[in-house]
Amino acid sequence: MWSRIKQLTDPKAESIYGVKLGVRRRGCNGYSYVMNYCNDPEEVGKLDEVVEEKDVRVVVDSKALMFIVGMEMDYIDNEIKSEFVFNNPNAKGT
Secondary structure (H helix, E strand, O other): OHHHHHHHHHHHOOOOOEEEEEEEEEOOOEEEEEEEEEOOHHHOOOOOEEEEEOOEEEEEOHHHHHHHOOOEEEEEEOOOOEEEEEEOOOOOOO
């Protein structure tokens, strides 16, 4: 996962601060995870969590913190699909 995020941010390294992880209200199932580029350190809120590992910076939106506790994030790349996968054992439904 870290290597894929690095691949996505490296070509734009000068203008990208990192990626921002959040949640968005979706339909009747509740919430979905969203990832966007974080272009400037000014976009990081006072209560946002910043995780830096392997030369990659992930900013977790403060509004998403309670939804991602215990969540595992991975990247899958096979013949059928290439995508980030979020596995949250605390989820009540999918």
